[in-house]
Amino acid sequence: xxxxxxxxxxxxxxxxxxxxxxxxxxxxxxxxxxxxxxxxxxxxxxxxxxxxxxxxxxxxxxxxxxxxxxxxxxxxxxxxxxxxxxxxxxxxxxxxxxxxxxxxxxxxxxxxxxxxxxxxxxxxxxxxxxxxxxxxxxxxxxxxxxxxxxxxxxxxxxxxxxxxxxxxxxxxxxxxxxxxxxxxxxxxxxxxxxxxxxxxxxxxxxxxxxxxxxxxxxxxxxxxxxxxxxxxxxxxxxxxxxxxxxxxxxxxxxxxxxxxxxxxxxxxxxxxxxxxxxxxxxxxxxxxxxxxxxxxxxxxxxxxxxxxxxxxxxxxxxxxxxxxxxxxxxxxxxxxxxxxxxxxxxxxxxxxxxxxxxxxxxxxxxxxxxxxxxxxxxxxxxxxxxxxxxxxxxxxx
Amino acid sequence: xxxxxxxxxxxxxxxxxxxxxxxxxxxxxxxxxxxxxxxxxxxxxxxxxxxxxxxxxxxxxxxxxxxxxxxxxxxxxxxxxxxxxxxxxxxxxxxxxxxxxxxxxxxxxxxxxxxxxxxxxxxxxxxxxxxxxxxxxxxxxxxxxxxxxxxxxxxxxxxxxxxxxxxxxxxxxxxxxxxxxxxxxxxxxxxxxxxxxxxxxxxxxxxxxxxxxxxxxxxxxxxxxxxxxxxxxxxxxxxxxxxxxxxxxxxxxxxxxxxxxxxxxxxxxxxxxxxxxxxxxxxxxxxxxxxxxxxxxxxxxxxxxxxxxxxxxxxxxxxxxxxxxxxxxxxxxxxxxxxxxxxxxxxxxxxxxxxxxxxxxxxxxx
Numbered sequence: 213x214x215x216x217x218x219x220x221x222x223x224x225x226x227x228x229x230x231x232x233x234x235x236x237x238x239x240x241x242x243x244x245x246x247x248x249x250x251x252x253x254x255x256x257x258x259x260x261x262x263x264x265x266x267x268x269x270x271x272x273x274x275x276x277x278x279x280x281x282x283x284x285x286x287x288x289x290x291x292x293x294x295x296x297x298x299x300x301x302x303x304x305x306x307x308x309x310x311x312x313x314x315x316x317x318x319x320x321x322x323x324x325x326x327x328x329x330x331x332x333x334x335x336x337x338x339x340x341x342x343x344x345x346x347x348x349x350x351x352x353x354x355x356x357x358x359x360x361x362x363x364x365x366x367x368x369x370x371x372x373x374x375x376x377x378x379x380x381x382x383x384x385x386x387x388x389x390x391x392x393x394x395x396x397x398x399x400x401x402x403x404x405x406x407x408x409x410x411x412x413x414x415x416x417x418x419x420x421x422x423x424x425x426x427x428x429x430x431x432x433x434x435x436x437x438x439x440x441x442x443x444x445x446x447x448x449x450x451x452x453x454x455x456x457x458x459x460x461x462x463x464x465x466x467x468x469x470x471x472x473x474x475x476x477x478x479x480x481x482x483x484x485x486x487x488x489x490x491x492x493x494x495x496x497x498x499x500x501x502x503x504x505x506x507x508x509x510x511x512x513x514x515x516x517x518x519x520x521x522x523x524x525x526x527x528x529x530x531x532x533x534x535x536x537x538x539x540x541x542x543x544x545x546x547x548x549x550x551x552x553x554x555x556x557x558x559x560x561x562x563x564x565x566x567x568x569x570x571x572x573x574x575x576x577x578x579x580x581x582x583x584x585x586x587x588x589x590x591x592x593x594x595x596x597x598x599x600x601x602x603x604x605x606x607x608x609x
Numbered sequence: 610x611x612x613x614x615x616x617x618x619x620x621x622x623x624x625x626x627x628x629x630x631x632x633x634x635x636x637x638x639x640x641x642x643x644x645x646x647x648x649x650x651x652x653x654x655x656x657x658x659x660x661x662x663x664x665x666x667x668x669x670x671x672x673x674x675x676x677x678x679x680x681x682x683x684x685x686x687x688x689x690x691x692x693x694x695x696x697x698x699x700x701x702x703x704x705x706x707x708x709x710x711x712x713x714x715x716x717x718x719x720x721x722x723x724x725x726x727x728x729x730x731x732x733x734x735x736x737x738x739x740x741x742x743x744x745x746x747x748x749x750x751x752x753x754x755x756x757x758x759x760x761x762x763x764x765x766x767x768x769x770x771x772x773x774x775x776x777x778x779x780x781x782x783x784x785x786x787x788x789x790x791x792x793x794x795x796x797x798x799x800x801x802x803x804x805x806x807x808x809x810x811x812x813x814x815x816x817x818x819x820x821x822x823x824x825x826x827x828x829x830x831x832x833x834x835x836x837x838x839x840x841x842x843x844x845x846x847x848x849x850x851x852x853x854x855x856x857x858x859x860x861x862x863x864x865x866x867x868x869x870x871x872x873x874x875x876x877x878x879x880x881x882x883x884x885x886x887x888x889x890x891x892x893x894x895x896x897x898x899x900x901x902x903x904x905x906x907x908x909x910x911x912x913x914x915x916x917x918x919x920x921x922x923x924x925x926x927x928x929x930x931x932x933x934x935x936x937x938x939x940x941x942x943x944x945x946x947x948x949x950x951x952x953x954x955x956x957x958x959x960x961x962x963x964x965x966x967x968x969x970x971x972x973x974x975x
Binding site: 549 | 640789807825938950
């Protein structure tokens with residue numbers, strides 16, 4: 213049967229047609245029939261949908277994006293009021309998703325690495341505690357955890373009786389108040405200057421890394437110089453930064469940053485769930501490095517920190533990085549559970565859009581396309597990185 | 610202290626258990642500091658939880674007894690137990706979901722044991738799922754119960770096993786197509802798998818709720834649970850396909866060549882040579898995926914199907930027992946945990962079991 217590979221149908225000589233027929237492979241007609249059947253099925257479903265839409269009097273197409281959306285969005289990084297366009301509403305939802313996803317990834321990584329290292333610390337009590345944390349978090353549904361967190365967030369006392377920690381973090385039924393940096397008088401020139409500094413820093417780090425000259429000292433010097441530049445940039449362009457702490461004022465709390473109960477619950481749920489995932493990844497990564505590597509490094513006279521930094525981590529990262537990336541993608545996808553606890557993320561806004569306009573096909577197509585774009589671009593970047601790491605490993609062997 | 614006591618104490622101090630604990634808890638000053646800090650954290654967090662959950666809790670009685678006490682209200686779980694298991698299924702007919710639940714658990718019990726991995730098990734899956742569906746809907750044994758009245762743990766188990774049963778054969782075909790040298794089928798498989806894996810499950814459920822009713826001809830209404838099951842099965846098949854593909858990738862080319870040399874065609878090569886070897890490699894991964902799927906069925910709550918989680922949540926909206934969310938969530942959390950933790954232990958056991966050379970008679974890593 214597989215000898216038939218030599219006698220593929222189609223023109224015999226080399227050329228584009230032969231290459232296509234080689235790519236298409238065996239059983240060309242059966243394949244053609246299956247592909248045609250799938251396309252026909254999709255066409256049939258699409259046709260039915262169009263007929264149904266026509267019957268209820270909806271014009272297919274993305275024209276609705278320009279129309280005003282008559283609903284409110286609980287919170288958004290960009291100003292949105294009822295009456296703005298649907299496109300603007302969807303952008304607000306997307307930014308809400310990205311906000312919780314990016315913050316969630318950062319915090320889950322910090323907590324996850326801490327837990328992973330704590331699990332390997334050699335202390336029986338701490339390792340056992342981490343083990344149970346991971347098992348409980350991993351073996352219960354994320355949605356259940358979110359319901360639990362939102363119930364807790366809603367049961368906090370009113371601002372006057374707020375639970376507070378160190379007089380700077382307040383837990384209330386109107387949300388969580390945390391201290392933070394507040395910028396004022398920021399102009400376009402400030403942003404340009406900061407952007408320029410960031411680009412210069414990144415360019416320096418990447419170029420010295422490529423030349424193999426990046427060590428702790430160079431990096432520290434560059435970081436220090438950039439930090440000094442940032443500190444100078446604000447007074448130079450007439451902007452200011454103050455550290456703002458929330459405080460009780462009348463019946464409410466003012467100052468600092470206010471996280472709504474929904475945002476706080478979603479963020480907590482995602483961070484708790486994915487910190488357990490990342491803790492497991494870190495543990496698996498470090499344990500994947502052969503014991504002999506530790507022993508050899510010790511025999512060379514390296515001490516604990518050096519063994520970790522120069523020998524174990526570079527090898528462990530090869531396991532850790534791809535798994536962490538896919539955990540980040542899962543976190544971004546799972547942030548869509550926001551819709552169940554009332555945080556206005558992309559899915560929630562799209563759902564409202566679909567219900568108010570009736571254009572659910574277009575709205576969901578948009579939703580899937582946005583998630584696909586995020587996913588595919590991150591996985592493509594990951595594949596590039598993987599190829600680099602794998603090649604370096606192979607070359608050294 | 611008598612001599613024998615002193616001797617016993619000395620023996621204990623030199624025993625390996627004592628040494629493990631001494632080094633593990635107080636081996637270095639830093640380690641001792643960690644132990645003390647962890648103990649302090651536990652001492653701060655555990656007593657209030659214990660007081661709430663056990664000492665001050667109400668175990669039996671009515672909601673009035675619960676309101677009088679300051680601790681957890683476990684009487685609520687007792688009163689709502691049937692609702693959490695069966696939700697709105699007519700109370701007189703609740704022997705049906707109970708029977709279905711027992712059937713499904715028995716099916717899982719037998720499927721978990723390698724010695725039952727025969728063709729007859731596949732037949733059993735078909736039979737049990739078909740029987741469960743007819744029992745629940747009551748098509749052969751009136752009165753019929755529409756699926757909008759089904760709910761609770763039994764829906765979680767039923768949806769999970771049906772979707773898993775539908776997704777597995779599809780996943781095998783997808784994995785074979787993606788690994789094959791046939792461009793057309795490979796492209797189809799890649800597009801489908803990447804599309805599904807790039808989309809959140811919530812979006813897939815919305816497709817089932819909002820798009821599918823429009824896509825069927827003449828607006829015939831398929832039941833919401835059926836639509837959800839179709840979409841979830843498609844969604845899971847993409848994830849399963851990737852795990853199966855991982856298994857296919859490690860089968861050495863020599864196996865394919867040897868099968869061809871024996872004169873086996875494509876399907877017989879796959880069925881007799883490649884897939885049996887690949888299965889042994891991927892089964893632990895598939896079990897882990899199945900555990901994740903069980904947790905993911907909780908998303909049915911988003912589209913208003915009364916699965917275990919949703920039933921528990923709405924049991925706390927009963928005017929008689931208003932607001933005992935913590936107890937409801939802790940209870941279902943425990944049910945999910947018991948199922949999934951048991952599953953993950955099983956997966957670990959299976960992995961070592963299949964790696965033993967006499968079991969994995971054809972596993973290349975044997």
